[in-house]
Structures are given as C-alpha cells and as structure tokens.
Amino acid sequence: MEYNDYREKIGLIKQGTLSLTSNVEGFLSRIEKEKHLNAFNFVFKDAVERASEIENKILEGKAGKAAGLVVAVKDNISIKNKPLSCSSKILENFQPVYTATAVQKLLDEDAIIIGKTNCDEFAMGSSNENSAFGPVLNPYDNSRVPGGSSGGSAVAVAANLCDVALGSDTGGSIRQPAAFCGVYGLKPTYGRVSRYGLTAFASSFDTIGPFAKNLNDLTLLLNIISGYDEKDSTSQKSGEINLTENVSKSTIKIGLPKEYFGEGLNPEIKTRIEEIINRLPSDNFEIIDISLPHTEYAIATYYILTTAEASSNLARYDGVRYGFRSKDSATLKDMYENTRTEGFGKEVKRRIMLGTYVLSSGYYDAYYRKAQKARRLFKEDFINAFKQADILLTPTTPTTAFKIGEKSTDPLEMYLSDIYTTSANLAGIPALNIPVGFDANGLPIGMQLMAPELKEPELLNAAYLINKFL
Amino acid sequence: MDSGYEAVIGLEVHAQLLTETKIFCGCSTRFGNPPNTNVCPVCLGHPGVLPVLNKKVVDFSIMMGLATNCTINRDSVFARKNYFYPDLPKGYQISQFEKPVCEHGFVEIETGNGSTKKVRIKRIHMEEDAGKSIHDLGETTLVDLNRTGVPLIEIVSEPDISSPGEAAAYLKKIYQLVTYLGICDGNMEEGSLRCDANISVRPKNQKEFGTRTEVKNMNSFRNVERAIAYEIERQIDILEDGGKVQQETLLWNADAGKAVSMRGKEEAHDYRYFPEPDLVPLNIDENWITGIKKSLPELPDKRKQRFMEQYGLPEYDAKVLTAERETADYFEQVIAETKHYKLASNWVMGDVAAYVNEKKINIAEFPVSPKNLGELINLIQDNVISGKIAKEIFPEMIETGKSPGEIVKEKNLVQITDTSELEGIVKTVLENNPAQVEQYKSGKEKVFGFFVGQVMRETKGKANPKLVNEILRKELSK
Ligand SMILES: [Zn+2]
Numbered sequence: 001m002e003y004n005d006y007r008e009k010i011g012l013i014k015q016g017t018l019s020l021t022s023n024v025e026g027f028l029s030r031i032e033k034e035k036h037l038n039a040f041n042f043v044f045k046d047a048v049e050r051a052s053e054i055e056n057k058i059l060e061g062k063a064g065k066a067a068g069l070v071v072a073v074k075d076n077i078s079i080k081n082k083p084l085s086c087s088s089k090i091l092e093n094f095q096p097v098y099t100a101t102a103v104q105k106l107l108d109e110d111a112i113i114i115g116k117t118n119c120d121e122f123a124m125g126s127s128n129e130n131s132a133f134g135p136v137l138n139p140y141d142n143s144r145v146p147g148g149s150s151g152g153s154a155v156a157v158a159a160n161l162c163d164v165a166l167g168s169d170t171g172g173s174i175r176q177p178a179a180f181c182g183v184y185g186l187k188p189t190y191g192r193v194s195r196y197g198l199t200a201f202a203s204s205f206d207t208i209g210p211f212a213k214n215l216n217d218l219t220l221l222l223n224i225i226s227g228y229d230e231k232d233s234t235s236q237k238s239g240e241i242n243l244t245e246n247v248s249k250s251t252i253k254i255g256l257p258k259e260y261f262g263e264g265l266n267p268e269i270k271t272r273i274e275e276i277i278n279r280l281p282s283d284n285f286e287i288i289d290i291s292l293p294h295t296e297y298a299i300a301t302y303y304i305l306t307t308a309e310a311s312s313n314l315a316r317y318d319g320v321r322y323g324f325r326s327k328d329s330a331t332l333k334d335m336y337e338n339t340r341t342e343g344f345g346k347e348v349k350r351r352i353m354l355g356t357y358v359l360s361s362g363y364y365d366a367y368y369r370k371a372q373k374a375r376r377l378f379k380e381d382f383i384n385a386f387k388q389a390d391i392l393l394t395p396t397t398p399t400t401a402f403k404i405g406e407k408s409t410d411p412l413e414m415y416l417s418d419i420y421t422t423s424a425n426l427a428g429i430p431a432l433n434i435p436v437g438f439d440a441n442g443l444p445i446g447m448q449l450m451a452p453e454l455k456e457p458e459l460l461n462a463a464y465l466i467n468k469f470l
Numbered sequence: 471m472d473s474g475y476e477a478v479i480g481l482e483v484h485a486q487l488l489t490e491t492k493i494f495c496g497c498s499t500r501f502g503n504p505p506n507t508n509v510c511p512v513c514l515g516h517p518g519v520l521p522v523l524n525k526k527v528v529d530f531s532i533m534m535g536l537a538t539n540c541t542i543n544r545d546s547v548f549a550r551k552n553y554f555y556p557d558l559p560k561g562y563q564i565s566q567f568e569k570p571v572c573e574h575g576f577v578e579i580e581t582g583n584g585s586t587k588k589v590r591i592k593r594i595h596m597e598e599d600a601g602k603s604i605h606d607l608g609e610t611t612l613v614d615l616n617r618t619g620v621p622l623i624e625i626v627s628e629p630d631i632s633s634p635g636e637a638a639a640y641l642k643k644i645y646q647l648v649t650y651l652g653i654c655d656g657n658m659e660e661g662s663l664r665c666d667a668n669i670s671v672r673p674k675n676q677k678e679f680g681t682r683t684e685v686k687n688m689n690s691f692r693n694v695e696r697a698i699a700y701e702i703e704r705q706i707d708i709l710e711d712g713g714k715v716q717q718e719t720l721l722w723n724a725d726a727g728k729a730v731s732m733r734g735k736e737e738a739h740d741y742r743y744f745p746e747p748d749l750v751p752l753n754i755d756e757n758w759i760t761g762i763k764k765s766l767p768e769l770p771d772k773r774k775q776r777f778m779e780q781y782g783l784p785e786y787d788a789k790v791l792t793a794e795r796e797t798a799d800y801f802e803q804v805i806a807e808t809k810h811y812k813l814a815s816n817w818v819m820g821d822v823a824a825y826v827n828e829k830k831i832n833i834a835e836f837p838v839s840p841k842n843l844g845e846l847i848n849l850i851q852d853n854v855i856s857g858k859i860a861k862e863i864f865p866e867m868i869e870t871g872k873s874p875g876e877i878v879k880e881k882n883l884v885q886i887t888d889t890s891e892l893e894g895i896v897k898t899v900l901e902n903n904p905a906q907v908e909q910y911k912s913g914k915e916k917v918f919g920f921f922v923g924q925v926m927r928e929t930k931g932k933a934n935p936k937l938v939n940e941i942l943r944k945e946l947s948k
Contacts, residue, residue, distance in 0.1 A: 076517075076518075077518070078516075078517065078518045084517060084518075086517070091517070094517075096511070096516060096517065096518070097511055097516070098511050098516070098519075100518060195518075195520060196518065196519070196520050197518040197519075198518050199517040199518045200517075200518065200748075202747075203747035203748050204747035230522065231520060231522060232520050233520065233521070233522055233523065233748065233749050233750055234520075234747075234748065234749075234750060308744060309744075309747055311552075311742075312550050312552050312561070312562050312742070312744070314561075315552060315554065315560065315561020315562055316515045316517070316559060316560045316561045318554060318556075318561060320556045320559075320613070321514065321515075321559060322516070332556065332611075336554055356742065359552070359742035359743075359744055360740055360742060361740045361742075364742075364744075368744060
C-alpha cells in the first residue's frame with residue numbers, strides 16, 4: 001500500500017504521485033482476486049469513472065473533504081439506483097429510489113462508493129453465515145467466520161478491498177466483526193448518524209458506523225456522516241471531532257467493569273487486555289474497577305426488544321409492492337405466507353416469530369414491557385459507571401473468530417458471542433473496537449472502549465492515546 | 471314503545487384532517503388525483519425510510535381536544551398497530567395507543583324533547599390513514615396508496631349514548647365541531663368522516679353491560695341511525711328468544727337494510743401495539759396550547775348564544791343559522807349590511823336555504839352575495855320595494871348576480887309611497903267597483919282584500935301595502 005491513511009493518500013494525489021483512477025482500479029482488481037472471501041454482494045465498476053471526475057476536482061482544488069476516499073457500504077443501506085438486498089432473497093432485484101443520508105453526505109464530499117458488502121440477512125447474525133449470498137470468510141483464516149452482521153464491511157477493510165467501510169450496529173454488528181478481522185469499528189451514539197436509508201432491524205438500537213484501518217480515517221468518516229437530519233426524528237446534533245496528540249485532561253479514568261472479565265472470556269484475550277492495561281502510564285491513566293450489575297440480563301433484554309421491533313419492521317416485505325413475490329398463490333393469505341416463507345432465511349424467521357410472540361396480547365407485559373424496564377436499568381448502570389470513569393474498557397468479544405458452522409446450529413451459543421457488545425446498544429452509548437493483537441492461532445483480538453452518550457470526541461482521543469501503548 | 475331493554479352505544483369517529491401534506495411525509499393529501507401519484511418512499515414503506523411528524527396534525531388535534539373539553543396530554547406517544555393488508559404498505563399503521571394526545575372530554579347533545587345530555591369523550595388520537603383497495607375490477611384487486619398517510623384523528627366516545635337518535639345527534643355534533651374548526655370537510659360519502667359503533671343491550675335496571683358488537687361501514691348520518699336501530703333490535707330479538715349475543719364485527723349494508731357479520735371474536739386481530747421507535751415522544755407545552763386556544767374560532771354553541779343575545783333572534787333561528795359554520799358566516803356577512811336581523815334571518819333560513827338545498831350546493835357557493843342580500847333587505851325595510859317585489863327579483867339576483875338596486879332601477883320597480891298618487895289610484899278603484907263598495911259598507915269586510923288586490927294590480931305590485939291599507943280604510947269610511 002502506498003499510504004497509511006487518507007491524509008497521506010490525498011497528499012499523494014495532489015502531488016501527482018498517486019493516480020486515483022488506478023487506485024480505484026487496484027481496489028477493483030483486489031476485490032476480484034479476493035472473490036472467495038465473498039465480501040461484496042455488488043461491486044460498482046462505474047467507480048472508476050467517478051474516480052477520474054473526482055481526481056480532476058482534486059487537482060482543481062474544488063474537491064470535498066472525503067475526495068477520493070474509497071468506501072464500501074453495507075448492503076442494508078440505500079443508494080439510489082443501486083441494488084439493495086440486505087442479503088435476503090426477499091429483496092431480490094430491488095433498487096431503491098433514494099439514497100441514505102449517511103451515503104449522500106459522503107457523496108457530497110466526493111467519496112467513491114465501490115460496492116455493497118455482504119452481511120447477515122437484515123443484519124441478523126453474528127457470523128455472516130445467514131446470507132442469501134453465502135457466508136463471508138475471515139481473511140486471516142478462511143475456515144473461520146469474519147463475525148457479523150457487518151462481516152463483508154469488516155473484511156473489505158481488513159483485506160484492503162477499500163479504504164473504509166460503512167456498517168450498521170444493532171447489538172455489536174460493527175464491533176464484533178471489527179474484532180474478528182483486526183480493524184477499527186465504531187458504533188456511534190444512537191442518533192449521532194441519521195438512520196434514514198438504513199434498512200430497519202431494530203429501530204431503537206440501529207446505528208450506522210464506520211470501519212477503518214486507523215483512527216484518523218475512522219474519525220474522518222464519522223465526522224462526515226454525523227449530524228442531525230430532519231428526515232430522522234431520532235437523530236441528534238453533534239460536533240466535529242478532532243484527534244489530538246495532547247491529553248487535555250490530566251488523567252483519563254478508565255473503568256474496568258468486572259462483569260466483562262469473568263467466566264466465558266477466552267484466557268488469551270483476557271491476558272492480552274490485562275497486559276495493555278498494565279502498560280498504560282499512571283500519569284495519563286487512572287484504572288478503576290467498576291460494576292455494571294445488570295449485565296447478565298443484557299442478552300435476554302436485547303433479544304426481546306430487538307425481535308419485537310424486527311417483527312414489525314420486517315412486515316413490509318410481503319410481496320405486494322416490491323421485491324420477491326412467491327408465484328402461484330391462490331389467495332392473498334397464501335401469497336403472504338409463501339412469499340415470506342420462501343423469501344426469508346431461517347434466522348430472520350426465528351426472530352420474527354420471537355418478536356411476534358413477545359408483543360402478543362397476554363405476553364406483552366411479561367416480556368416486552370418488562371424488557372423496556374430492564375433497558376432503563378442498563379442506562380442507569382452506565383450513568384452510574386460514568387460517574388466514576390470517563391471511559392470503560394472491556395474485551396469486544398469473549399472469543400476470537402470461530403469456525404464456520406461451529407455455532408450456526410445453536411442460536412443461544414451464537415447470541416452469546418454478542419455478550420460484551422449489546423449493552424452499549426441498550427444504553428445508546430458509543431463503543432469502539434480497537435485491534436490489539438493476535439491470539440496463538442494468529443487471529444485478531446479486539447478491545448472495546450465505551451463512553452457516555454455523544455462523547456465520541458473523548459472516546460476517540462482516549463483510543464488515540466491508548467494506541468501508543470499497545 | 472318500551473321494550474324493557476336499554477341500549478348502550480359508543481361511537482368511534484374517524485375524521486380525515488384538512489392538512490396540505492400527509493402526517494409523516496411531504497406528499498399532498500389532495501383527493502381525486504390519479505392513483506398512486508401522491509406517494510413517496512416514506513408513505514410507500516420502502517426499506518430504510520422514517521416518519522417525520524407533521525406539526526399541523528398536532529395543531530388540529532389540539533383544536534378538537536379543546537373544542538370537546540378534553541385534557542391535552544403534555545406527553546403523548548405514537549404506537550404501531552400491526553396487521554397485514556395490501557393497502558397498508560409498512561404492515562403497521564402508526565397510531566396512538568397508551569398515551570393519546572387528548573383524553574377525558576365531553577360534548578353536549580340535544581335529545582329529542584329539547585333537553586341536553588353530556589356524552590363523554592374517552593380519547594382523541596392521531597393516526598395515519600391506510601390506502602384504498604379497489605375490488606370491483608373483476609378478478610384482480612388494485613391498490614391506490616394516495617390516501618396512505620393522510621392524517622386522521624379518531625374520536626372515541628364513552629358508551630354514554632342510548633338511542634339511534636342520540637347517536638345521530640352526537641355524530642352531527644362532531645361533524646359540526648370539525649367543520650367549524652375547519653379541520654375536516656365532514657364528507658361522509660367520500661369517507662372523510664367515518665363512524666363505527668359499539669352496541670350492546672341490557673335489561674333495564676341491569677348494571678352489567680351486555681355483550682357488544684361493532685358495526686362498521688355506515689356512510690351517512692341516516693345510515694348511522696338506521697344501522698344502530700337495526701342492531702339494537704337484532705340483539706333484543708336474540709335475548710328475547712333466550713339466545714346469547716355473539717361478540718363480533720358487522721358490516722352495515724345500506725341497500726339490504728341490514729348488518730352482516732364480518733368476523734367473530736376468534737378472528738379478531740391481535741394488533742400487537744407497541745411504542746413507535748422511529749418517533750420521539752411528543753411534548754406539547756403550555757405555549758403550544760395557548761397559541762391554539764387563541765386561534766380557535768367561535769364554536770357553535772357559543773355562537774348560537776351570541777346570535778340570541780346580540781341580534782335578538784329566537785332560539786330556533788339561532789340554532790338553524792349556526793348549525794353550519796358557513797351559514798352562520800353568511801348570515802353575519804348579510805347583517806354587516808343591514809340592521810334588520812330578524813328579516814335577514816328569515817331570508818337566510820327561507821329563500822336562501824331553499825335554493826342551496828335544492829341545488830345541493832354549499833352556501834359559500836350561493837350566487838347572491840351577502841352584500842346584495844343585505845341591500846335587498848334594506849330596500850324592503852326602507853319601503854323602497856315591497857316584500858312581494860323582493861320575492862320577484864330574487865331569482866334574477868341569483869341568475870345575474872346583479873344588485874337589487876340595479877334591478878329595481880332597470881325595471882322601475884320602486885315602491886309607490888307617494889300618498890297623493892296612491893289616493894288617486896284608490897279613488898279610481900273604488901269608483902270602478904261600486905257594487906263591492908256597497909257590499910263592504912253593508913258589513914262584508916272580506917271585500918277589503920279585493921280592493922287591495924285591485925290597487926296592487928293597478929300599480930304592478932309597487933304600491934306600499936301599508937299605505938294602501940291606510941288609504942283604503944280612510945276612503946271607505948268616508
Ligand atoms: Zn409520501
């Protein structure tokens with residue numbers, strides 16, 4: 001690679017040492033070469049033409065802030081006149097008529113979209129095995145999963161098939177694959193990035209976020225896609241983030257939630273993270289033990305609420321207006337049933353059933369309402385934790401990348417791979433995966449930092465500083 | 471007739487709001503555009519779209535809440551009502567469930583014998599309309615999504631209504647309020663005002679409610695009354711025969727004059743309501759409510775009272791004139807021209823109403839301007855023309871839009887109020903009819919009318935009748 005981050009890249013283009021067109025062509029040929037990874041559902045060959053246009057703009061000094069940044073977009077985010085499949089048969093041949101706000105902001109700043117990445121169907125999964133396009137392979141070990149649901153985006157960045165990527169994170173879908181593939185991945189504060197154009201899985205959890213090879217590019221991407229959007233009533237205003245060498249505060253208080261270091265955590269991951277903690281200098285960092293007492297209920301709460309929302313969000317895929325429609329149904333009811341039976345994969349159907357059940361009359365209070373109350377408790381846990389600590393530090397995943405097929409027969413086992421990531425979605429706070437090394441099999445290890453709502457500047461600057469001691 | 475039973479009725483009224491755009495997107499709400507043209511990704515339920523609340527819908531809901539004495543909830547929440555239907559693109563309707571925008575109100579209705587009754591309003595909530603399925607095109611069903619996302623309020627009454635007549639009175643009250651507020655056009659045939667009824671009967675003096683049924687598809691005031699009467703009778707018949715009323719939903723068939731079962735209790739939907747995560751809870755602060763209060767037009771009951779006090783009109787007149795906002799507006803525009811309130815009232819309730827009803831037009835479209843009608847009334851009252859002449863030129867005013875003054879001038883219809891001129895005419899009439907004069911003098915006073923008629927004929931109706939009477943009596947007593 002000719003450059004370490006986007007700042008270097010744009011410098012090289014301006015100098016005339018790097019041609020943006022050949023850069024994009026290079027990515028396209030790498031995508032072709034690494035086709036077996038199955039990272040992309042759709043590749044945009046027209047990216048080359050756009051590259052040449054933008055190259056001219058750069059040379060004329062008229063280009064936007066992300067000019068020539070090559071971005072892969074998870075295939076559950078809308079781009080006008082490009083396919084949108086959510087890796088599901090039910091959206092076969094569907095092309096959106098509008099572009100997601102986050103993507104539009106990138107296009108406005110002259111970024112180049114190189115393709116749509118594979119993912120778990122409707123972002124439901126932790127291994128990228130639930131895809132109508134087949135599983136994505138981990139670039140470090142092709143017999144292993146890349147994590148999910150944004151597995152394609154993580155692999156696209158890890159295997160250098162693009163500069164950066166957009167994913168979506170509902171319960172860990174950015175951070176977990178980032179950890180398994182050894183890249184940076186951020187789940188922003190809920191509402192920091194507009195959801196307009198992100199195919200809904202669980203609306204009160206879903207976030208669009210960046211994948212990158214380094215913190216500079218991650219921050220650039222986040223800055224561009226963030227901000228209040230009048231099309232998304234749940235979006236929030238947010239300020240620009242500047243990464244800085246200087247530590248503004250005397251010390252950063254790092255909280256270690258004890259619940260994240262207990263049983264079930266792979267010893268190699270535990271050892272590696274403890275090693276990092278020990279290396280952090282005490283004049284910059286104060287390490288404190290804290291507790292998030294409701295952590296053990298996170299997975300249950302998460303699955304009740306997200307499946308409830310999903311059961312409603314996915315009702316629109318009925319074969320009436322767009323996407324796949326089962327043929328030869330005698331009645332309307334048959335058409336609905338056949339379309340949804342044939343169009344959805346197993347995991348999606350499982351979650352629709354679960355969600356329908358928890359919202360049903362007679363069960364609502366016992367499940368949905370109780371889970372809503374529990375969600376408030378998680379938020380309080382974090383509010384209390386952040387009274388003591390600025391940043392929370394945890395492993396991102398309990399294990400490194402597991403084998404393809406290893407967990408796909410046991411949904412509960414699979415759900416537990418999100419055990420450290422779902423809490424941030426329940427609380428709506430930002431959380432970042434930092435690649436921090438490898439296990440004995442050469443598989444990446446991820447470390448997670450969490451910060452209070454909208455404290456991405458503090459979160460990323462803490463990460464920036466911690467990076468120096470890895 | 472006393473059947474020994476009493477009916478317990480609650481109405482759910484849906485009113486389509488007259489906003490320019492839909493409730494959650496910028497699409498037009500215009501009725502009658504070609505199918506599927508008032509649509510966008512949001513109301514079509516495409517993947518990834520999000521609703522954005524149209525604040526005007528909240529304004530209108532608050533207006534209706536205030537007009538029906540409701541509490542306006544400071545915090546209210548949208549909820550999803552989940553069910554599958556081809557004209558419901560998202561597979562759920564965004565509505566309100568646990569926390570509606572307005573609650574605990576009431577309206578007063580008139581019951582038959584001139585007394586009034588309070589009907590409590592349980593709640594008013596905002597929601598989006600579904601599209602329209604068009605089934606009458608042979609084998610296929612077509613869907614028009616223009617109506618999808620048009621804002622509605624649902625006004626739910628408590629079961630305080632106890633007869634078909636009261637139900638109609640309640641519905642008319644709601645109609646009157648929404649049209650006065652200008653938030654709904656009230657057109658039941660086109661479905662901008664829709665009404666469903668929950669009906670049960672119980673033996674008099676029984677406390678518990680009977681099993682209730684829901685009757686839908688009553689698309690006129692008349693049908694609401696008919697359908698409810700039908701259903702009450704049907705339920706009483708079942709109980710009289712020792713049977714049990716089944717909880718079910720019925721569809722009113724106006725042509726057949728009966729309600730047909732649509733679905734039983736077992737097939738009832740489980741709508742799986744839950745809070746809409748794509749919208750933040752709605753906060754309505756005091757300023758918002760105060761602002762709406764200030765912009766509220768005068769409501770019918772108040773206006774009626776004012777018509778009685780300010781214009782000295784009888785209660786009957788005030789009620790008729792204020793029944794519809796446009797009529798009251800028209801009347802007040804007329805009396806901006808003339809101080810003869812009662813005469814103006816007679817004209818508006820009489821000749822104007824007759825024409826408007828016959829032509830089935832809105833009074834706002836009535837061709838005679840309030841100014842011209844006011845002028846006409848002044849001409850009568852100032853003895854420029856007689857009432858008879860006024861009635862004669864009124865059709866011409868309707869046809870040509872000309873002012874009455876103009877017509878009177880053109881046709882030389884000015885009333886003869888010149889006493890000496892009239893005296894001459896009266897004398898001639900009396901001279902030409904000596905036999906009748908004899909009859910009158912011998913006590914046959916009925917002949918007096920004959921003389922009046924003759925004078926009027928001579929003057930082509932232009933004579934001032936009061937003067938004619940006076941002069942005739944004077945001359946005849948000579
Ligand atoms: Zn629309």
